[in-house]
Amino acid sequence: MGSTGLVPLEAFRRLIARRSRELLELAAFIAESGTGPRCFTRPLLGDVLSEATQLEELLDAYGVRHNRRWHPLRQAVAALKLFSNASYILQHLLHFLPTYRLLPLEADFVGAARRALEFTCRVLGDTARNLLSTARALRLPPTKAPPPERFADELPDGRLPADRGNHQAASPGETVVYLATAFLNLAEEARFLHVAQVERSDGYAGLIPDPLCEERLRSLEQKFHNLQSMYDTHISDSNMESLDERLPVLRGHISVTYHLLETATAFAHYCERHLLGLAPEARRQEPVEAAPLLEVLVRFSLAFASRYILAARTLGHEMLRRYAVPGRIDVPVPRYRGFHVRPSTLVARIVGHYGSEVVMELEGELYNAGVTLDLFRANEKISAGKKRRLAEEVHRQLAGWAGSGPPSAWARGVVQDLFACNRLVLYQRDFALQEEQPRPGELPEEFVTRALQELLLTGKIDVVVELSACFRGDRRVLEDIRLLAENGYGEDDFGNNLVLPERLQYLRK
Numbered sequence: 001m002g003s004t005g006l007v008p009l010e011a012f013r014r015l016i017a018r019r020s021r022e023l024l025e026l027a028a029f030i031a032e033s034g035t036g037p038r039c040f041t042r043p044l045l046g047d048v049l050s051e052a053t054q055l056e057e058l059l060d061a062y063g064v065r066h067n068r069r070w071h072p073l074r075q076a077v078a079a080l081k082l083f084s085n086a087s088y089i090l091q092h093l094l095h096f097l098p099t100y101r102l103l104p105l106e107a108d109f110v111g112a113a114r115r116a117l118e119f120t121c122r123v124l125g126d127t128a129r130n131l132l133s134t135a136r137a138l139r140l141p142p143t144k145a146p147p148p149e150r151f152a153d154e155l156p157d158g159r160l161p162a163d164r165g166n167h168q169a170a171s172p173g174e175t176v177v178y179l180a181t182a183f184l185n186l187a188e189e190a191r192f193l194h195v196a197q198v199e200r201s202d203g204y205a206g207l208i209p210d211p212l213c214e215e216r217l218r219s220l221e222q223k224f225h226n227l228q229s230m231y232d233t234h235i236s237d238s239n240m241e242s243l244d245e246r247l248p249v250l251r252g253h254i255s256v257t258y259h260l261l262e263t264a265t266a267f268a269h270y271c272e273r274h275l276l277g278l279a280p281e282a283r284r285q286e287p288v289e290a291a292p293l294l295e296v297l298v299r300f301s302l303a304f305a306s307r308y309i310l311a312a313r314t315l316g317h318e319m320l321r322r323y324a325v326p327g328r329i330d331v332p333v334p335r336y337r338g339f340h341v342r343p344s345t346l347v348a349r350i351v352g353h354y355g356s357e358v359v360m361e362l363e364g365e366l367y368n369a370g371v372t373l374d375l376f377r378a379n380e381k382i383s384a385g386k387k388r389r390l391a392e393e394v395h396r397q398l399a400g401w402a403g404s405g406p407p408s409a410w411a412r413g414v415v416q417d418l419f420a421c422n423r424l425v426l427y428q429r430d431f432a433l434q435e436e437q438p439r440p441g442e443l444p445e446e447f448v449t450r451a452l453q454e455l456l457l458t459g460k461i462d463v464v465v466e467l468s469a470c471f472r473g474d475r476r477v478l479e480d481i482r483l484l485a486e487n488g489y490g491e492d493d494f495g496n497n498l499v500l501p502e503r504l505q506y507l508r509k
Contacts, residue, residue: 383457
């Protein structure tokens with residue numbers, strides 16, 4: 001196999017005949033046993049997955065992907081590998097479902113999981129027959145199906161006694177908070193899954209590869225797997241589950257989401273690699289049709305992953321509130337036009353992300369930091385403070401000055417002086433003041449103050465003020481708000497977008 005030359009075809013056929021015998025026996029058993037899920041026990045599916053994986057690796061090592069004669073065998077083996085794995089995951093889900101303590105949904109998850117399993121088992125039946133037909137065409141020797149008792153999966157009821165001791169958690173609150181926060185961060189990253197609950201069936205194919213693709217789903221699947229592993233490492237062998245009954249419920253939602261994403265990744269892989277984008281004649285050679293596979297991918301795997309993530313978000317918020325640590329921070333108000341749309345939305349999203357109550361105080365007024373429109377109200381105070389500061393700066397420049405030259409030059413001179421000493425920001429350099437004239441009896445200082453306040457209100461200039469806002473609430477939420485403020489609330493002094501640090505990337509999802 002290490003040679004770069006061509007393998008003798010008869011030697012290759014004898015090799016594949018020997019190495020495929022076990023998988024062909026399993027295919028013969030499947031073809032004779034029917035397509036119902038009861039025929040596809042976990043011992044059978046595990047053997048099919050193992051043998052298909054080994055044979056696929058061997059075929060790929062000899063470059064079967066690029067060989068016209070042997071490629072159909074590789075297609076059938078790949079389908080057996082993928083759908084035996086998906087069927088095993090679905091059997092696992094149905095078996096362990098009673099232990100997951102899942103929150104109730106309006107949709108029937110058990111019924112949907114059984115229908116998905118029926119589909120994957122039908123695919124396995126069709127693919128097994130396709131494999132046997134392909135093997136005959138390649139002159140691979142016929143095989144006999146093994147006896148049914150080999151794949152029996154009859155399990156006695158009950159569980160072993162829970163007599164193994166556990167350790168006492170040193171800081172359960174910190175661990176629970178870390179777990180709940182990690183889950184909520186993943187829930188934000190998984191927002192793209194929610195399209196599965198609203199998309200019509202005739203638009204399923206259009207979801208691939210954007211927003212749905214194997215790479216994105218596999219990454220999310222791995223992160224939920226990591227979260228499940230973290231739970232099992234730090235919580236399962238401790239006394240923490242007895243201290244907070246919501247912990248095993250959250251673990252169940254993490255696990256069911258992980259397994260649903262496993263199936264979604266597998267189905268998306270098959271759609272991208274073997275179905276969508278292929279020429280019609282190549283697609284007809286595949287043992288699986290696109291429409292029913294997309295139906296199971298979107299309506300089952302993705303839709304129920306979305307539902308369970310949304311159901312557990314409330315649980316995560318409750319856990320964070322239980323372990324909330326009160327605190328307060330003082331941060332500068334946004335320099336660019338105060339709490340306008342972007343900073344207000346980002347602050348409210350941080351508060352909503354954690355599900356906590358946070359109050360902002362500015363100039364003696366209280367605002368609900370979780371409501372964007374309430375933060376908008378703070379601009380009235382900010383605007384009033386800027387107008388006062390502008391009047392003070394003009395007074396410092398013109399107190400006692402009688403005025404000479406055209407009135408527009410008075411104002412322009414003050415603007416230039418304040419800009420030069422970094423007390424003013426210019427958003428528009430060539431504004432016109434010629435049409436502005438003093439009112440009867442209006443002093444130069446009064447006229448310039450009025451003209452500049454008009455420029456302030458129309459957004460052509462801004463005043464540099466050092467206003468601070470006080471936020472009070474859960475310390476973890478406040479730390480993210482502090483980090484947001486340190487990064488300009490997501491924008492620079494001219495309203496241009498700034499990249500937020502990694503810890504706040506959930507705000508950009």
